[in-house]
Amino acid sequence: MEYPPKPEENKEDYRHLNQFIAHAALDHIDEHMWQTSGMYLKAVDKFNEWFVSAFVAASGARFIILHDGRNEDGIKNFFNEVYEIFIKHCMNPFYEVGSPIRSQAFDKKIQQFAKKFLPLA
Numbered sequence: 647m648e649y650p651p652k653p654e655e656n657k658e659d660y661r662h663l664n665q666f667i668a669h670a671a672l673d674h675i676d677e678h679m680w681q682t683s684g685m686y687l688k689a690v691d692k693f694n695e696w697f698v699s700a701f702v703a704a705s706g707a708r709f710i711i712l713h714d715g716r717n718e719d720g721i722k723n724f725f726n727e728v729y730e731i732f733i734k735h736c737m738n739p740f741y742e743v744g745s746p747i748r749s750q751a752f753d754k755k756i757q758q759f760a761k762k763f764l765p766l767a
Contacts (some may be wrong), residue, residue, distance in 0.1 A: 647759055667698060670693070671691040671698040675708055678690045685702055685703065686699075686701050686720060699713065699721050720764055721764070723763045724760065725763075727759045731755050735747060
């Protein structure tokens with residue numbers, strides 16, 4: 647999911663680059679998660695002007711955000727809210743653990759939290 651939606655031109659290029667950066671940061675996340683007892687790992691990697699921040703749930707699920715600014719409090723609050731609705735979604739008896747979350751309501755809540763905690767410059 648991308649916030650905010652990018653302009654149509656070069657959209658596919660940005661999406662591939664963002665996915666590459668996020669996947670490349672997974673090793674850094676694995677290293678950092680064993681060095682701290684907290685769930686929020688702050689900025690674990692940097693690629694040019696982009697920072698990668700991560701949140702590791704107790705179940706091992708990883709939430710990753712790629713950003714260009716230093717809004718630590720907003721990012722932490724965003725991750726905490728996302729984690730809360732993730733837990734609520736996982737408690738649904740019809741949810742299969744490890745399956746992708748395909749819920750428009752879930753996506754809408756994520757967008758609302760992004761607008762609230764990750765304001766655009």
